[in-house]
Amino acid sequence: MKIKILTLFPQLIDSIKYSIIGRAMDNGSLIIQAVDIRQFSTNKHKKCDDVPYGGGAGMLMTVQPIYDCIQYLDPSRQSKRIFLTPTGKKFDDKMARELADNDLIILCGHYEGVDQRAIDLCIDECISIGDYILTGGELAALVVVDAVCRFCSGVLGSQQSHEQDSFANGLLEYPQYTRPQEFRGHFVPDVLLNGNHAEIKKWQLEQSLLLTSRDRPDLLKDSYED
Numbered sequence: 001m002k003i004k005i006l007t008l009f010p011q012l013i014d015s016i017k018y019s020i021i022g023r024a025m026d027n028g029s030l031i032i033q034a035v036d037i038r039q040f041s042t043n044k045h046k047k048c049d050d051v052p053y054g055g056g057a058g059m060l061m062t063v064q065p066i067y068d069c070i071q072y073l074d075p076s077r078q079s080k081r082i083f084l085t086p087t088g089k090k091f092d093d094k095m096a097r098e099l100a101d102n103d104l105i106i107l108c109g110h111y112e113g114v115d116q117r118a119i120d121l122c123i124d125e126c127i128s129i130g131d132y133i134l135t136g137g138e139l140a141a142l143v144v145v146d147a148v149c150r151f152c153s154g155v156l157g158s159q160q161s162h163e164q165d166s167f168a169n170g171l172l173e174y175p176q177y178t179r180p181q182e183f184r185g186h187f188v189p190d191v192l193l194n195g196n197h198a199e200i201k202k203w204q205l206e207q208s209l210l211l212t213s214r215d216r217p218d219l220l221k222d223s224y225e226d
């Protein structure tokens, strides 16, 4: 899978190249590239922002560098083009799975937003990672890329399956324990030590249901409505 992240601050994307995603980049399963939109500005000072028509606070990213950058990278519209914005569709696990079937171009906004024509001309889908405002789309891009890449083959090893994740079965994941059996008077639940796999599975499902009804009752409601 190939992902290009378009930003005015490519250094903010550097942290993607560590740990699990970094290994998948090293073994060739993933190609992730930060692209500096500023390189594409035709302005002699490489300016990429300007004041909004009609007034209003702050600056907007201008359309020209974004348009030329995306045209250069994807002239025949092979990739799915995403813009990260708090006004986009709310990102979730299902969307992450679906996006993993495409090569992606991800545009990060900065300042007060981008000229609407950049969205109209270049973008397939606007996505928000939640109901809060970040100073730019870069951290949102890292969240989306990380969640999407987990569904690409060659990223998670056989030890790390996404099939058991929270949300995979519509419930939050049950609590897990590792050595030691006792830590400061707190014990691993007996059921996990007895080797009875049917009992363990039953306990895990009960815990998932308890946690989901306590912390995310909306997920149970969603599954009734499906």
Ligand code: ADE
Binding pocket: 084, 085, 086, 109, 127, 128, 129, 130, 131, 132, 133, 134, 135, 136, 137, 140
């Ligand atoms: N840019 C700023 N805030 C954002 C958010 N919540 N989601 C996606 N992109 C953003």
